Amino acid sequence: MKRRDFLKTSIGGGLAAGAALKMGGFGKLWSSAPPVAKYDMVAVMGGNPDAMFDLGIQELGGMGTFVQKGQKVLIKPNIGWDVIPDLGANTNPLLVKRIIEHCFKAGAKEVYVFDHTCDNWVNCYSNSGIEKFAKSAGAKVVPANSESYYHQIEIPGGIKLQKAKVHQLLLETDVFINVPVLKDHNSTRMTCCLKNNMGIVWDRGYWHSNDLNQCIADYALYEKKPALNVIDCYNVMVKHGPQGVSKEDVVPMKSQILTTDWVAGDAAAAKMLGVAVEKIEYIPIAHKMGLGNMNLDTLNIKRIKM
Amino acid sequence: MSSSVLRRIRIVFSTLVFIFFVLVFVDFKSLIPAKYINTLMFLQFVPSVLKYYDLKTLAAGGFLVILLLTLLTGRTYCSFLCPLGIGQDLNSRIGGRIKKKFRRYGFKRPFTILRYIILAVTLIVTLVWGVYMITLLDPYSIFARFMTYFAKPVIIMINNFLAGILGKFDVYTLSNVPVKGFPLIVYSIPAAFFILVGALSLTKGRLYCNMICPVGTFLGLISKISLFRIKFNETDCTRCGRCAMRCKSSCIDFLKLDIDVTRCVSCFNCIHTCQDKAISFGIVNFKKKVHETDESKRKVIIGSLILLFGLSRVSNGQNKTAPKPKKESTVKENRTCPVCPPGGGSIEDYNKNCIACSLCINVCPNAVLQPAYKQYGIAGIMQPVMDYHKSFCTYNCTKCTEICPTNALHPLLLEAKKLTQIGKSKFIKDNCIVKTEKTACGACSEACPTKACHMIPYEGNLVIPEVTEDICIGCGHCEFACPASPYKAIFVDGNTVHVAAKKPENVQSEIKTPVEFPF
Numbered sequence: 134m135k136r137r138d139f140l141k142t143s144i145g146g147g148l149a150a151g152a153a154l155k156m157g158g159f160g161k162l163w164s165s166a167p168p169v170a171k172y173d174m175v176a177v178m179g180g181n182p183d184a185m186f187d188l189g190i191q192e193l194g195g196m197g198t199f200v201q202k203g204q205k206v207l208i209k210p211n212i213g214w215d216v217i218p219d220l221g222a223n224t225n226p227l228l229v230k231r232i233i234e235h236c237f238k239a240g241a242k243e244v245y246v247f248d249h250t251c252d253n254w255v256n257c258y259s260n261s262g263i264e265k266f267a268k269s270a271g272a273k274v275v276p277a278n279s280e281s282y283y284h285q286i287e288i289p290g291g292i293k294l295q296k297a298k299v300h301q302l303l304l305e306t307d308v309f310i311n312v313p314v315l316k317d318h319n320s321t322r323m324t325c326c327l328k329n330n331m332g333i334v335w336d337r338g339y340w341h342s343n344d345l346n347q348c349i350a351d352y353a354l355y356e357k358k359p360a361l362n363v364i365d366c367y368n369v370m371v372k373h374g375p376q377g378v379s380k381e382d383v384v385p386m387k388s389q390i391l392t393t394d395w396v397a398g399d400a401a402a403a404k405m406l407g408v409a410v411e412k413i414e415y416i417p418i419a420h421k422m423g424l425g426n427m428n429l430d431t432l433n434i435k436r437i438k439m
Numbered sequence: 440m441s442s443s444v445l446r447r448i449r450i451v452f453s454t455l456v457f458i459f460f461v462l463v464f465v466d467f468k469s470l471i472p473a474k475y476i477n478t479l480m481f482l483q484f485v486p487s488v489l490k491y492y493d494l495k496t497l498a499a500g501g502f503l504v505i506l507l508l509t510l511l512t513g514r515t516y517c518s519f520l521c522p523l524g525i526g527q528d529l530n531s532r533i534g535g536r537i538k539k540k541f542r543r544y545g546f547k548r549p550f551t552i553l554r555y556i557i558l559a560v561t562l563i564v565t566l567v568w569g570v571y572m573i574t575l576l577d578p579y580s581i582f583a584r585f586m587t588y589f590a591k592p593v594i595i596m597i598n599n600f601l602a603g604i605l606g607k608f609d610v611y612t613l614s615n616v617p618v619k620g621f622p623l624i625v626y627s628i629p630a631a632f633f634i635l636v637g638a639l640s641l642t643k644g645r646l647y648c649n650m651i652c653p654v655g656t657f658l659g660l661i662s663k664i665s666l667f668r669i670k671f672n673e674t675d676c677t678r679c680g681r682c683a684m685r686c687k688s689s690c691i692d693f694l695k696l697d698i699d700v701t702r703c704v705s706c707f708n709c710i711h712t713c714q715d716k717a718i719s720f721g722i723v724n725f726k727k728k729v730h731e732t733d734e735s736k737r738k739v740i741i742g743s744l745i746l747l748f749g750l751s752r753v754s755n756g757q758n759k760t761a762p763k764p765k766k767e768s769t770v771k772e773n774r775t776c777p778v779c780p781p782g783g784g785s786i787e788d789y790n791k792n793c794i795a796c797s798l799c800i801n802v803c804p805n806a807v808l809q810p811a812y813k814q815y816g817i818a819g820i821m822q823p824v825m826d827y828h829k830s831f832c833t834y835n836c837t838k839c840t841e842i843c844p845t846n847a848l849h850p851l852l853l854e855a856k857k858l859t860q861i862g863k864s865k866f867i868k869d870n871c872i873v874k875t876e877k878t879a880c881g882a883c884s885e886a887c888p889t890k891a892c893h894m895i896p897y898e899g900n901l902v903i904p905e906v907t908e909d910i911c912i913g914c915g916h917c918e919f920a921c922p923a924s925p926y927k928a929i930f931v932d933g934n935t936v937h938v939a940a941k942k943p944e945n946v947q948s949e950i951k952t953p954v955e956f957p958f
Contacts, residue, residue, distance in 0.1 A: 176956055215835050243609070251886060251920075253804050253833045255468075260835070276614035281603070319894045320881025320902060342922035344878040371948045378890050381945040385952055404957040407950060414879070414900065429958045436956050 170198055173432040174392040174401065179439035182228035182367045185389040189363075190235055192435050193391055199360040202240030204307040208232055208272065210365075211314045211329055212248035212263050214376050215256040221368035221383045222376055224314040226262035228365050228389070232312060233270035244272040245302050248332040251376075254278040275302055283335040290422075291351035293344045298335040303357055311359035311395065315366045315402045317374030317382075321346060323413045324375050325402040326362045326395035327353055346414035353395065353424045362398045364390040366405050396425025397432055404429075445720055446707035449518055453525045460522040464586030465594040467616055469802050473841040476798070482520050484654050485577040486844035489570065489792055493846040506661065513662040517648055517655055517704040523578035524648055524655075524704065526585075527640035531687060534641035541642045545680075547689040549702060550650040561653040569791050570845075571818040575628065576653050579844075580796040581636065584629040584821070587797040592618050619829055625810040625821050644687030649702045659701030668723045669703060669710070671696040675717035682709035682718055768870035768926040777814035778825035778862040778913055778933035781832065782840035782848035785936040786815070792847035795821035799839035799848060805830045807915065808839060825861070827915030827931055832861075834888040834914060857888075860940040862913030862931040864892055864906045870928035873903045883917035883929045889943045892917045892929065904929060909941045 170193045177185040190196055200206055210224030218226055229246065236244045246267045250257040254276065258264040264274045276282065283298035303309060313329035321328060330352045331337045340348035366388035373382045386405060392398040396419045403410045410416050410427055420427040456479075463476050480486055480501075487501035497503075505516050517524045535542030557576070564572040574580060595616050602613035639647040648655040673696055683691040686709055690702035710718045776786065780799060783789035800808045800823050809826035811819055823839075825832060840851045851859060864883075872880040877898070884892045884904050891911035894902035904917075906929070913931045921927045 176958075178953070178956065215833065253836075255804065256833065256835060273609070273611055275611045279599075279615035279617045281599070281615045281617075282606075318881070319884040320879045338882070338920075338922040341880045341882040341920075342872050342876070342924075344876065345881075346879055371950045373890050373945070375885055376888060378888075378943050379945045381947045384948055384950050387952070388956075401958050405953070407957070412900065434958070 170194055170393055172435045173394055173426075174390060174397055174429075174434045175437065176388065176390045176401065176434060177437045177439065178386075178388045180387065182225045182365065182389065183231035185367075185387075185439065186228055186231045186235070186363065186391075188437055188439065189389055189391040192437065193361075196235040196239040199310070200236050200239040200241050200308050203242045204240075205305065206236045206241045206244045206308045206310060207302055207306040208236070208244060208246050208267075208310045208312055209303075209329065209333060209359075210246065210248060210263055210312040211316075211324075211332060212257050212261050213251045213332060215250075215252035215260050216377065217260060218262045219368065219383070220377050220380060221314065221316065221370040222374075223257070223261040223263065224312050224365045225367050226266035228363065228367070229263050229312060230266040230270045232310060232363060233267055233272045236310075237271055241308075244270075245275050245306060246272050247275040247277040247300060247302060249277045249300070249335065249337075250332070277332075280335050286355060288351060288355050290354050292347055294340065294348040294351035297339075297352065297355075299333050299355075299357075300335075303333055309357060309359045311362045313362070313364055314370075315364055315386075315405060316370040316377075317372050317406065319374060321349070321413060321415060322408050323399070323403055323406055325364060326359075326398045327415055327419060346418060349415040350418040350422055350424065353419050354422065359395060360393070362390075362392050362395045364392075364398055364402055366390060366402070369405065371406060394425040394432070396420055396427050397429060398425075400427040400429055401434075443707070443711040446711040449705075449707055453519050453528070456520060457522060457525040457529070460582065461586060461590070464583060464798075464801055465591050466801070467591060467595050467598070469804055469838065473802075473838070476802075476842045477844075480798075480842070480844035482516075483579040483844060484516065484521075484658075485573055485794060486579060486796065489794065489845035489847075493792055499846070505658075509658045509661045510665055512667045513665040513700055513703055513705050514655065514658045515705045516658060517645075518706045521578050521582075521654070523582040523636065523652075524645070526582060527636065527645060527647065528687065528706070530637060530640040531644050537641070542644075543684050544644050544686050544689045546683050546686075546692045549690075549699060554650055554656045557651055558653045558656040569818065570794050573653070574794045574821065575632075576651070577794050577796070578648075578652055578654055580794045581629075581632050583796040583798055585633055587801050588621065588626055588629045589633065591801065592620075619806050621810050622812045624812045628821060644689060645702075645704055646689070648704065649688055649690070655704075656701075662700045662703070665700065666722055667720060668700055669698050669705070669707075670719050670721055670723070671698075672717045672719065675715045677715050677717070679714070681712050681714065685709060685712040766875050768867075768875070768923040768928060770867050770869045771926050772865070772867065772930040774930065774932055776862075776933035776935050777811065778827070778915065778931055779815075779937075780808060780823060780825060780839050780848055781837070781856050781859050781861050781937070782843070782851045783861070783937065784849060786933065787935070789847050790815055790819050790822065792845050793819075793822045793843075794845055794847075795823070796844065797821070797823065798842055798844060799823055802838045802842055804836060804838065805833050807832050825913075825915060825931075825933075827918040829919075831886070831916040831919040832914040834916075857912065858940050858942060860912050860934060860938050862911075862915075862933040863908045864911045864913070864917055864929055865932050866892075866904050866906050866929050867926070868903070868928070870923045870926050871903060872923060872928065873897055873901055875923075877901070880922065882920040882922055886916035886920040888912075888914065888916065889940070891940075891943070910943045912940045 175189045175192045177189045210229050214222040216222045233244045313325045316324050318324040366386045368383050369386045370377045400410050482501045490499035561572045599615050602615050636647050680693045683693045688702040690699035779789045807830040808823040810821040811824040814824045837856045840848045889910045891907045895905045897903035915931045917929045
């Protein structure tokens with residue numbers, strides 16, 4: 134099963150890469166070689182976001198496994214909402230900061246952070262704390278509020294989503310690190326790794342009106358995939374997601390999941406949230422499309438409690 | 440005082456005022472705090488009168504200061520504080536550069552009948568009917584609209600150009616700001632005034648202020664008993680006429696050594712230009728003056744304004760690049776009432792007090808405030824209205840309520856604003872993607888800050904929106920996010936009177952902090 138999945142992915146990726154090169158060669162497609170990590174997934178529980186990341190990334194062989202010297206890195210947290218960090222609507226700023234520090238330690242030339250926010254972007258960037266924390270670690274916090282920052286890309290093989298406009302920095306960077314926060318979602322039941330991509334594209338209204346679940350899975354076909362997914366499960370919004378109303382929506386889970394397989398990451402996240410994986414439609418769709426493995430028992434998972 | 444110091448003070452002071460005004464209105468990033476803006480607005484005559492009328496407190500009594508100033512020194516307001524007046528002086532200078540003739544004024548007779556008719560009609564309309572005419576003619580509002588409608592987009596475009604260049608060098612201190620235009624028709628009035636005021640000031644100095652502006656005419660009346668005035672020293676004067684040529688108001692009759700105080704804006708150019716030092720600014724000597732009855736010729740100027748109301752083409756506010764769903768929605772939204780900004784209290788109160796100066800449109804970080812074209816009726820043209828096709832009202836924001844110079848928008852504390860219901864969401868199931876396409880969506884409920892709009896079970900695994908109206912505040916985020924087209928599946932119908940929304944209740948989740956990994 135895994136081999137077949139791998140072949141499907143490679144063929145899909147190869148086709149996409151070929152098509153993209155033909156389109157004008159955005160990005161450096163071959164520079165990010167598939168990472169060779171010790172585990173498929175590392176799950177950490179019981180510490181602060183930064184300490185859990187330190188431990189988790191160490192188990193995966195250090196940030197050097199994913200980021201080479203001189204590379205440009207894109208870190209994509211969720212900064213969608215104009216709320217304070219404690220409400221869990223955005224990725225924990227401390228975690229974002231720690232990841233940036235690890236990237237620079239591994240020799241990254243430049244680290245960028247952005248999100249196409251739902252609320253007013255200036256307020257989101259500042260009230261989430263992410264702008265301040267990311268800048269203090271030396272990253273560039275980049276606007277994503279205007280269509281002029283986005284470029285059209287093709288997604289060959291997409292069933293509902295064959296093209297999208299993605300932020301130019303996704304195309305210009307060498308390594309993409311996906312840093313979603315785990316949350317309840319009113320419509321898809323959960324937002325995490327795959328759904329975090331909606332903050333990379335401009336025209337997400339199209340997704341909403343053209344089979345949201347299929348579009349979420351389709352986008353994962355696009356060749357620029359994350360080298361690493363870091364799922365923030367520190368403060369988890371378990372209801373009224375993805376925005377939340379008040380602190381009653383939040384359960385402190387003090388956990389973190391690091392994985393190279395974002396479908397597996399979403400499957401594990403669903404379990405954290407207590408929702409059956411099948412209920413979150415885009416996960417089985419993505420699994421069937423060969424974009425990852427939602428069967429956690431077939432994976433090599435390292436679990437750590439601090 | 441007869442030196443040219445007065446003129447220099449006037450130029451420096453008015454330049455600073457003008458620069459501050461321009462900055463306030465092109466400040467697309469809202470960097471200037473509300474308190475500074477409020478200080479600036481305190482001394483604007485018409486806004487201050489309206490605010491005082493609404494609040495009956497001396498804290499809004501800036502106009503009293505202006506009245507006192509006028510009683511003392513004549514129409515100094517027009518030269519020192521009125522942004523439109525200062526702007527005209529600037530334009531007159533440019534006019535002089537283009538053609539020397541434009542800056543040689545000479546004495547002209549006043550348009551007495553025309554200006555008093557305009558003042559009287561404005562007063563009557565304002566007292567009997569409402570602010571609608573003063574909205575058109577208040578000089579501060581006219582200037583403010585020039586800035587919002589014409590200058591700000593240019594500044595944003597320059598910003599975007601620079602941001603683009605900096606972005607190429609990997610610098611992101613400037614960010615691209617999407618320029619969103621207004622409905623075309625609302626440009627017609629500011630454009631007409633821009634041409635009128637621009638042309639008059641370019642070639643005829645302060646003719647607009649002395650022929651049309653009701654504030655100018657009103658302050659001119661008070662100036663008739665002002666204490667300090669421009670005076671001639673008859674023995675020193677050689678009747679050279681230089682002062683009359685330099686008088687922007689064309690109000691110096693040098694042969695009779697007479698200055699028309701109702702038109703003099705205390706610019707002190709005459710003092711500066713007089714080679715015989717025969718003109719000074721000082722306490723008036725009350726002497727009898729023989730007045731001639733003026734036979735003013737009327738000129739048709741306002742007629743052109745009325746023509747503009749005939750324009751009907753209105754641009755569509757919808758984002759043109761927005762992707763469309765496959766099936767078009769079929770049920771038209773039944774909008775019974777426009778949505779007026781928070782702090783407005785009620786549509787009626789708001790319409791009564793707003794002079795459409797567009798300051799709130801400028802400070803709104805989300806650009807949800809748009810000039811109305813027909814939402815409030817023809818009289819409410821250009822008054823700001825919430826346009827949820829353009830944007831939505833940010834939950835954590837009270838900016839527009841903090842800076843309204845006429846108190847058409849009352850200041851609201853953030854906690855109060857979050858519970859102020861300016862409209863209610865209405866869900867149209869037959870337009871909803873979940874029903875028409877049978878796929879998941881939930882864009883509206885995702886956006887809802889109070890979860891008035893939430894999802895309930897539908898067919899199979901699908902969920903569909905439902906609205907709890909009493910906790911909805913009418914922010915419009917749901918309507919903005921809804922991808923249904925051409926008609927939205929959820930829209931906000933305005934409240935004629937704003938009411939308090941219920942606070943959203945929330946209970947602690949039953950899910951416990953895990954001690955083991957569930958996988």
